[in-house]
Amino acid sequence: MRQRHRVRRTATTSGRGLLAAVVATATAALTALPSMTAPAAAAEPAAGLSAGQRALAEAKESGRRVEVVGERTERTTVFANPDGYTSTLEESAIPVRVEKPGGGWQQPDATLVRRADGSVGPKAAAVGMNFSGGGSSDPLVSISEHGRSLSLDWPGKLPRPQLNGSSALYADVLPDVDLKVTATVEGFQHVLVVKTPKAAANKALKQLNFVMHSTGLTVRRTPSGALAAVDEAGQTVFRAPTAQMWNSAGRAVAARHRATQRLTAPAQTPAPADPAEAAPSGSGLEPGQGDKVALMPVRVSKNAVSVVPDA
Structure with missing residues (x-):
């Protein structure tokens, strides 16, 4: 039991x-x-582009999306898209990273x-x-x-x-x-x-x-x-x-x-969505x-x- x-x-x-x-x-x-907060990141310089803006510029130039590393949380990842002005946020149901x-x-x-x-x-x-x-x-x-x-x-x-x-x-x-x-x-x-x-x-x-x-x-x-x-x-x-x-x-x-099963052929059944089932x-x-x-x-x-x- x-x-x-x-x-x-x-x-x-x-x-x-x-x-x-x-x-x-x-x-x-x-x-x-x-927790949806990220570890404290270094402050951006007063002048110049933000991390997100730099990622957008890099993504547009390379033609591939670029992660905005400073936006990471335990469950979310943000990417700058190659169009140069939009971003994509990906969120997981479980932590994909934890604080060190x-x-x-x-x-x-x-x-x-x-x-x-x-x-x-x-x-x-x-x-x-x-x-x-x-x-x-x-x-x-x-x-x-x-x-x-x-x-x-x-x-x-x-x-x-x-x-x-x-x-x-x-x-x-x-x-x-x-x-x-x-x-x-x-x-x-x-x-x-x-x-x-x-x-x-x-x-x-x-x-x-x-x-x-x-x-x-x-x-x-x-x-x-x-x-x-x-x-x-x-x-x-x-x-x-x-x-x-x-x-x-x-x-x-x-x-x-x-x-x-020794006497009959096993039936073909789909696997359950939950392995515990x-x-x-x-x-x-x-x-x-x-x-x-x-x-x-x-x-x-x-x-x-x-x-x-x-x-």
């Missing part, structure tokens, strides 16, 4: 996304909203690395993000942007995580229960993988309580059961969808389907085909987020 919770920054001009939690194979995710410490831009990379202070985090993300390197002194995960931050503590000591790409696996945080935290460029999600029926009966899974700390943010539960971390102006900075849990019922369905049961961070899925209630107090798995 799996439980999931996601946190990510919100897609507005002022922030990023929030948090989530899971049990059995449970998942939680937190995401931040995109000390200024400038770098390629987004959610691959996790161990840091000098013992914590774990993505190589290049749009928000500040730290995962626990093990032990009980640091939060399980923290996320921050522009002085606003949010962190969640696991209720117990964590083992040293096993890193694999963008995921950190904390093995046996409870008997036969693993905790997997996965980073994205804008947030994270955590999933509890409950591996046996005996483990699922553990009283510690009846309600998962995460100690929460925040700076400049207030976490609220929305009418749909999702979570939003808002700043003093009421703007959502981080958000998390409703927590989910699911089993591995799809494995039995898949086994029967494979047996049938065709994911095999028990394959990772999303419910697979045939898995039974249930939403999990989430309770929020001033200093804690509690997830209540469906019995």
Whole structure:
């Protein structure tokens, strides 16, 4: 069984996304909203052409469009067109670049690395993000942007995580229960993988309580059961969808389907637009085909987020 919770920054001009939690194979995710501002650029000379005007002149002369580098943001790129007087703005749904410490831009990379202070985090993300390197002194995960931050503590000591790409696996945080935290460029999600029926009966899974700390943010539960971390102006900075849990019922369905395929020719069906729609049961961070899925209630107090798995 799996439980999931996601946190990510919100897609507005002022922030990023929030948090989530899971049990059995449970998942939680937190995401931040995109910032539309670019790193400070050197001031243009008082006299002469602006960067945009120079790009237009170059584009007209070369017959090819020219990027206006000073107009870059995480999600947008501006090009001067060869006609010499119009420009084209291209915008991506996800960050195509992120700010580099000390200024400038770098390629987004959610691959996790161990840091000098013992914590774990993505190589290049749009928000500040730290995962626990093990032990009980640091939060399980923290996320921050522009002085606003949010962190969640696991209720117990964590083992040293096993890193694999963008995921950190904390093995046996409870008997036969693993905790997997996965980073994205804008947030994270955590999933509890409950591996046996005996483990699922553990009283510690009846309600998962995460100690929460925040700076400049207030976490609220929305009418749909999702979570939003808002700043003093009421703007959502981080958000998390409703927590989910699911089993591995799809494995039995898949086994029967494979047996049938031995006797019949496979039908030609188009690939789904969302890869998760065709994911095999028990394959990772999303419910697979045939898995039974249930939403999990989430309770929020001033200093804690509690997830209540469906019995």
